[in-house]
Amino acid sequence: MKKIAIYLMVSFAISSVSLANNLILGTPTISGSTLTFTIKWDNSWKVTDGPANWDAVWIFVKRQTCVAGTVNPWIHATLDASGQSVTGSELQVDNVTDNAGVFVRRSTNGIGNITQATVTLTLASAIGGDNIRVFGMEMVNVPTGDFYIGDGGYSQSGNTVFGNSTxxxxxxxxxxxxxxxxxxxxxxxxGSSVTLPSTYPFGYNRFYCMKYEITSAQYLGFLNSLTYDQQLHKQQDMNWNTTPPTSAAGTVFFNYANVKIKIKTPGISTTSLTPAVYACDANNNGVYDEDCDGLGFPIPLRQEHWLTYLEWAALRPMTEFEYEKACRGPLIPVLGEKAWGTEDIAQFQYISTTYGCSSETQTYFALGLCNYQTGRMHRAGSAASSITDRVHAGATYYGILDMTGSTYERCVGGWNYDYSTYTTANGDGNINSNGSCGMTIWNNMQYMNRGGSAQNGQSIQVSVRNYNNDPGYGNINAGRGVRSF
Ligand SMILES: [Ca+2]
Ligand SMILES: [Ca+2]
Ligand SMILES: [Ca+2]
Incomplete structure (x- = not known):
């Protein structure tokens, strides 16, 4: 039986002019090797002044061959080298060299909502009776160009910063x-124990950066596209609890910082063929994936599971250099600055009536509003509204959200170690059959936590780097991904 699904990997948030973005992909129709579906999202932009950049939607496809009596993994669908298109003159489709997906973005300057267009994707082979899932996530283009690392030496006790020896x-x-x-x-x-070579991502070249941290909805889309064995691996070494995929419906699988994921439909272990179905239930009423169930909460993740997600989404971790560029852009550094370019900072407020809902927005109007030291997650990008500028929305120079606060941003780098083998290679979309990350170099790197978190205000300034290599999720570590060319 053919099943077609669309996964709204995120919904919400802002552009450099800000609001909630509501990415919606329509249910695809299939013909031969092509998929056709509608796309709309709010607060899109392409500008040639200021950040001189644009936002885009990264779209990728998973397919599952249906053979009775065997394990049927979801495989990353390779797209054809041509045959990708979008209707109208407002948008364009950008292919990528590995054909792991496409970027859909504005083709000419403009700011505002994309109200409706139709995307056609051509897969490298006929779809036949395969099941299909389409995933989309909002990303931001960080253009090629010069930038600075270091803010001149923020002197918080014991901190180390990017910059030269003085x-x-x-x-x-x-x-x-x-x-x-x-x-x-x-x-x-x-830092690196050996000289970093030209293949290391120093950040000069352009890359796409996820507009938000990985959300609970996005992680659910991932969990629910794994085989039973892959799910088992996730819960075993994640130590989220001792909840195998066979656990009864309603069993809590993950519960931290108000993110609550439960088993909606148990898997079947006797054959290891049927995976569980997971769902969000932040309001804990036993009704799953409701509007106020925290689907838009960024999710704390163990390092290994964050890496596995990035491989699966055909992205890669960013480096410390890329983090600073994504925050500061080409501007002159400001001592002690946060992602929005000033020293200002104000803490998110809890509003019970909208907490965890798609409408969750901060009504507290303050400079440098971000989610730090609250101990709970808030909707990705919820500081941004129709009246916020960069400093009020907590946005970076390029319009990326929550780079200060919410979850820590794991970046390649950290303790004295050899980082020279890390390159711009993106994940290939397929994780190991046992559920582990297949990117050996990534698994062997160490990661620096940047930007503070909802748990911990340590290293909250853009250039401070003293919180190193925490593989757990307990300090609200997770992050996001980038994609190179
Ligand atoms: Ca619920
Ligand atoms: Ca963050
Ligand atoms: Ca792989």
Whole structure:
């Protein structure tokens, strides 16, 4: 039986001018090797002044061959090298070299909602009787260009910062083809033990960055596209609890910082063929995936599971250099600045009537409003509204949300270690059959937590880097992904 599903990987949030974005992909129709579906999202932009960038929707497809009596994994669908299109003149489709998906974005300058267009994707082979799932997530183009690392040396006790040996900012340009540890940090215990080579992502070249952190809805789309064995691996080494996929309906699978995921439909272990179905129930009423069940909450993740998600979504981790560029853009560094470019900071407020709902918005109007030290998740991008500018929305120079606060942003880098093998290679979309991440280099890296979190205000300034290599989720660690070309 053919099943077609569409997964709204995120919905919400803002552009550089800000509001909730409501990405909606319509149910696809299938003909031969093509999929056709509608797309709409709010607060899209393409500008040539200021950040000179645009937002886009990263769309990828999973397919599942249906053979009775065997395990039927969802496989990342390779797209044809041509045959991708979108109707009208407002949007364009950008192919990527590995054909793992497409970016749909504005083709000409403009700001506002994309009200309706139709996308056609051509897969590399006929769909036949396969099941199909289409996933979309909002991303932001970070253009090629010079930028600075380091803010001049924020002097919070014990902190180390990006910058040169006297804490001064360092400009990254096209000429930055190698760096030694002493050239980008002020403490010997942090940074690459060998010189970083030209293949290391220093951030000069353009990349796409997820507009938000990985949300609960996105992670559910992932969990519910795994085989039983892959799900089993997730729960076993995640230690979220001792809840196998066979647990009874209603069993709590993950419960932390107000993210609550339960088993909606148990899997069947006797054959290991039928995976469980997971769902959100933040309001804990036993009714799943309601509007106020926290589907828009960013989800804390163990390091391994964050990496596995990025491989599955055909993205990759960002480096510390890319984090600073995504926050600051080409601007001159400001001492002690957060992602919005000033020292201001104000804490999210809890509003019981909309908490966890798609309408959750911060009504408290303050400079540098972000989710730090609250101990709970809030909807991704919920500081942004129709009246917020960059500093009020907590947006980066390029319009990326929650880069300060919410979950920590894991970035390649950290303790004195050899990071020279890390490159711009993106995940191939397929994780290991046992549920682990197949990107060996990623698994062997260490990661620095940047930007503070809802649990912990440590390292909350853009350039501070003293919170290293925490593989658990307990300090609300997770992050997001980027994609290179
Ligand atoms: Ca509920
Ligand atoms: Ca964050
Ligand atoms: Ca792989």
């Amino acid at each position: 804490n001064q900012p360092v400009q990254i340009t096209s000429a930055t083809t190698s760096l030694t540890k002493a050239q980008y940090g002020n403490q010997n215990q942090y």
